[in-house]
Amino acid sequence: MDMSLLPPELCEAERGFPAALQACGDLDALMRLKGAFIGREGSHAARMMELLKAAPKEQKRELGAAINALKGQWEESIRIRQAELEDAKRKQGALAQAWDPELPPPAPAKGAMHPLNRLMDRMVEVFRPLGYHVEEGPEVETEAHNFDGLNIPADHPARGSADTFYLKEHAELLLRTHTSPVQVRVMQRLAPTLEEKGGIRFLAPGRVYRKDEIDPTHSPMFHQVEGLLVGKGIGMHHLKGTLNYAMKALFGPKAEVRFRPSYFPFTEPSCEVDVRCPLCGGDGCRVCKGSGWVELLGAGLVHPNVLRFSGIDPEVWSGFAFGIGVERTAMMVSQTPDLRLFFENDTRFLAAMGGLD
Amino acid sequence: MLIEIKALAQELPAVAGMQVNELCELSAALGFPVDGVSQEDGETIIEVDVTANRGDVLSHRGFARDLAARIGGKLAPLACPTLEEGAPLMPIHLRAGAACPIYSTAVLDLGEGPGTPEAARRFLASMGSNAKGFAPVDGSNELLFRYGHPTHAFDADRLKGCLIVRWAEEGETLVTLDGVERKLSPKDLLIADESGPVALAGVMGGDSTKVTPETKRVLLESAWFDARSVRATAHRHGLHSDASYRFGRGADPAMARTGRDLLARRLMDWGGAVLHGAWTAGEVPAAPAAIRLTEATLHRLTGSPISLGEAQPLLERLGFQVVRSADGLHAQPPTWRHDMEIEVDLAEEVLRMRGYDTIPMALPPLEGHPEPLSANYVQRKNLALRLAHLGFHQTVTLGFVSPELDAEFMSALGVDNPQGGRTLVNPLGVEYSVMRGSLLPSLRATAEYNLRQGAREVRLFEISPTYFSTPEGPQETLKLAIVWTGTLGGESYLSPARPVRSADLVGVARDLGLTVLPKVHELGEGVFGIEFPLGELGRPQERIIPAFQAFSRFPVMERDLSLLVAMDQSYAALREAMVQVLPQGTLQSLDCVDVFRHKNLPQGKQAWLMRFRFQHMERTLTGAEVDGWVASALKVAQGLGAELRG
Incomplete structure (x- = not known):
């Protein structure tokens, strides 16, 4: 453009425009610049329009073109700068809104079920597909349910006050020493309708008490899961099939199970069930005391005297029963070194061992 | 062993x-x-x-x-010549019937022999028993470990007149070998001479007739005592010896004579003793009757056929006398087996000999309908899972507590629950002697333990029975207890820190579906707990999906009202009064959503921000009618002393 047509102050403004534009650090400054250069009134552009109006006719065309070009150039530059500043402001705003996701977020509180309860619930789940439901009985029991009904002789040492807790004002009451009295209670209840029902099958998870001092492997209170099945023609093969399934469901399909003869007053034949030591795989270690096997539960066919006591004819009905030590199983699968941890209830232990799923 | x-x-x-x-x-x-x-x-x-x-x-x-x-191996023959039975050198009277049917004895002069041989000493050491260097004692011990039959040697010169096996008389006493004087009960079986008791039968000998280095002549005892009587006596006197352990679990009556012969032979061989005579009072009791075993039973027990032809030699190898007849095997147990009573006992022996690993595996057929999981179990399991998801840790604590702690809580909870009926006779210690009336003491201790361990916030719950004394015995009620303490939040830039408040527990109780809210107990500085029977939670829905209830799709109108109320204003009373004058069905909710307490408010006043939500089932509400309702609610509130906060 031919600047010679413009007065010196406009030439000055034209020269200073790029620097002034750059100096606008924010949108407010840019708006002020915009007003000064291309605003409707009092701006350099308005001044130029006045000049144009007053210019001689023969110059008008040339001057007009020059003014338009200059104004257009300013407008374009301001538009670009405005876009730049708006973008920068948006970015600034976005940054102010953004939080580093690595900053610790508010954590939802996390609790846990007790590992022993979790394990018992798991056992119920394992037996559920076989048609077992859950039965419960009181923890304060009668001698009749805890001992007599289970064919435990009157002079059996387990009945002594060195092994069993008794109540002061109720000589016949004790703290149950196993979950087996639930068998007696359920059989007595169902005996009259057994034919109609077709049989009995249930698990009885629960707390039991024995007079043991508290140490790394003993507690005066612990947990058992009792199982009972009564039907017609029930034999050891059924017990083996059931426990073999259950142990594999609990410990994995490769779990190896061993049945060996044993003795309990309430079962005949009786057996103990071992699983291949999960720690050493059978080579022998501290946990399995070198034998390669860990004893997990006692079981057997229900003794005819036990059926008879509860009013069930052993000539017609037979069944099997088993009892699993919950702490023992929990300690074995988790390698927990001390039984007392389960009753100390340190939330760090509970969170790590119990979990939520 | x-x-x-x-x-x-x-x-x-x-x-x-x-x-x-x-x-x-x-x-x-x-x-x-x-x-x-x-x-x-x-x-x-x-x-x-x-x-x-x-x-x-x-x-x-x-x-x-x-x-x-x-x-299928063969035992080595018993290397011991049988002593000839001779005339009694001292009369023996068996006066306890079946508790002692046979008593075999011998009298020997002790010699000057070399004593207990090295092999026997080493064997005893292996058994964890030190040799006394004294043939009557070491010989008796050695044959106990080797053959299982307990024997005893008396100093024959200290026995007077005769030997009597009888029940003790009231008031009799005996100083046993361990030097302890025992008061005898008429249920104790004993060996006596003319002067009185000289041994507790099958349990321990007496001190006055024991063999000493000065003993010249011994009388050996090899008898058979009833297991029950020996167990009872051992238990009564807290006296558990190797002899009582074996007699108590059932010894072999046929070993009475053999035991004597073996012991006499040891005295002669080891100590150069000279036999004076051997004799036996009584007889080995008649063997128990034969038990019948059928193929059907074996089949039922194992699910696979086992022939009697296979079972018979297995039982015979165990010492049974077996006769096979048309109705099965008839097996008479050997004299050493006292655990054979019924057919399954025999069957178990057959299975034991074949090996349990030969029994096949099968799942029993499902007869009848399976039962659903009980509502109680499902409720408990779901509740535990829910509380765990709400951040609580499930605890398992002992069912007994100390009497002081229990009394403290029973009185704090205002429950009349006498301890006598819940107290154990034989607790591990007084701190474990009362079946707890509340779970809260155990949870408080656990919460305090966790705080001491450095936990900022502790949330615990337990579902366990509590005990209530009744004339029939302790009544068990399954309860849920929740304890919450410590500092909430403050661990993240979005959650400011504040102490746990009792209202937090009320919120949980409400969340669990309790309509009547239990009292929140402050168990200690900032430690809050609630406890209630699970029964109060109400039963889970019987229906899989409840019946349909219509809901409004018209707009919700919301209004806030800030009220100045007295510090001791009852919220429930104020709210209830306001609800009474509002259109039921259209009022969706009325709640206090903020409490403001500040020194700039008039003395003794606080501000409650009450939020109303209205929604009509069939039409859009107008602003005017809603404002009218709020105004009438305000009027009621003012009637109760509230003021509109400007």
Whole structure:
């Protein structure tokens, strides 16, 4: 453009425009610049329009073109700068809104079920597909349910006050020493309708008490899961099939199970069930005391005297029963070194061992 | 029971060729798992776990007998000539009937022989028993471990007149070998001479007639005592000896004479003793009747056919006298087996000999309908899972507490629950003596423990029975207790810190569906707890999906009202009064959503921000009618002393 047509102050403004534009650090400054250069009134552009109006006719065309070009150039530059500043402001705003996701977020509180309860619930789940439901009985029991009904002789040492807790004002009451009295209670209840029902099958998870001092492997209170099945023609093969399934469901399909003869007053034949030591795989270690096997539960066919006591004819009905030590199983699968941890209830232990799923 | 492999091989030579782990597996398969293997003086010792019903296995020979039956091996013959029965040198009277049917004895002059041989000393050491260097004692111990039959030697010169096996009389006493004076009960079986008791039968000898280095002449005792009586006496006097352990689990009456012969032979061989005479009072009791075993039973027990032809030799190898007839096997147990009563007992022996591993596996058929999981169990499980998801840790604490702690809580909870009916006779200690009336003391202790361990916030719950005294005994009620303490939040830039408040627990209780809210107990500085019977939670829905209830799709109108109320204003009363004048069905909710307490408010006042939500089932509400309702609610509030806050 031919600047010679413009007065010196406009030439000055034209020269200073790029620097002034750059100096606008924010949108407010840019708006002020915009007003000064291309605003409707009092701006350099308005001044130029006045000049144009007053210019001689023969110059008008040339001057007009020059003014338009200059104004257009300013407008374009301001538009670009405005876009730049708006973008920068948006970015600034976005940054102010953004939080580093690595900053610790508010954590939802996390609790846990007790590992022993979790394990018992798991056992119920394992037996559920076989048609077992859950039965419960009181923890304060009668001698009749805890001992007599289970064919435990009157002079059996387990009945002594060195092994069993008794109540002061109720000589016949004790703290149950196993979950087996639930068998007696359920059989007595169902005996009259057994034919109609077709049989009995249930698990009885629960707390039991024995007079043991508290140490790394003993507690005066612990947990058992009792199982009972009564039907017609029930034999050891059924017990083996059931426990073999259950142990594999609990410990994995490769779990190896061993049945060996044993003795309990309430079962005949009786057996103990071992699983291949999960720690050493059978080579022998501290946990399995070198034998390669860990004893997990006692079981057997229900003794005819036990059926008879509860009013069930052993000539017609037979069944099997088993009892699993919950702490023992929990300690074995988790390698927990001390039984007392389960009753100390340190939330760090509970969170790590119990979990939520 | 300790078994020395070398001594075992002397009874059953086939063992000599076995690896130790092979022997352990075999033992376990017979029902006697091995608890440990050790070396003592170059000999391998295994610790065998023998079940309580098998007293006959509690010796090297007894154990060997079961092993032999399983592997079809032969026991070494008993190397002992039988003594000739002669005339009694001292009368023996058996006056206890079936509790002692046979009493075999011999009198010997002790000699000047070399004493207990080295081999016997080493064997006793292997058994964890020190040799006394004294043939009557060491010989008796050695044959106990080897053959399982307890014997005793009296100083014959200190016995007076005769020997009587009888029940004790009230008031009689006996100083036993351990120097303790025992007050005898008429249920104690004892050996007496003319002067009184000289031994507790099958349990321990008396001090006054014991063998000493000065003893010149001994009278040996090898009898058979009833297991029940021995167990009871041992228990009554807290006197558990090797002898009472074996008699108490059932000894072999046929070993009475043999035991005497074996002991006499040891005295003669080791000490150069001279036999004066041997005689026996009574007889080995008649063997118990035969038990019948059928093929049908074997089939039922195993699900697979086992022929009587196969079962018979297995039982015979165990010492049973078996006769086969048309209706099955009739097997008479050997004298050493006291655990055979019914057919399944016999069947178990057949299975034990065949090996439990030969029994096939099958799942029993499902007869009848399976039952659903009980509502109680499902409720408890879901509740635990829910509380765990709400951040609470499930605890398991002991069911008994100290009387002081229990009393403190019973009085704090205002429950009249006498302790007598919940107290144990024989607790582990007084701090474990009362069946708890509340779970809160245990949870408080656990919460405090966790705080001491550095936890900022502790949330605990337990679902367990509590006990309430009734004339019939403690009544069990399953309760849920929740304890919450510590500092909430403050661990993240979005959650400011504040102490746990009792209102937090009320919120949880409400969330669990409690309509009548339990009292929140402040169990300690900032430790809050609630406890209530699970029954109060109400039953889970019977229906899978409840019946449909219509809801409004018209707009919700919301209004806030800030009220100045007295500090002690009851919220429930104020709210209820306002609800009364509002259109039921259209009022969706009315809640206090903020409480403002500030020094700039008038003295003794606080501000409650009440939020109303209205929604009509059939139309859009107008602003005017809603404002009218709020105004009428305000009027009611003002009637109760509230003011509109400007």
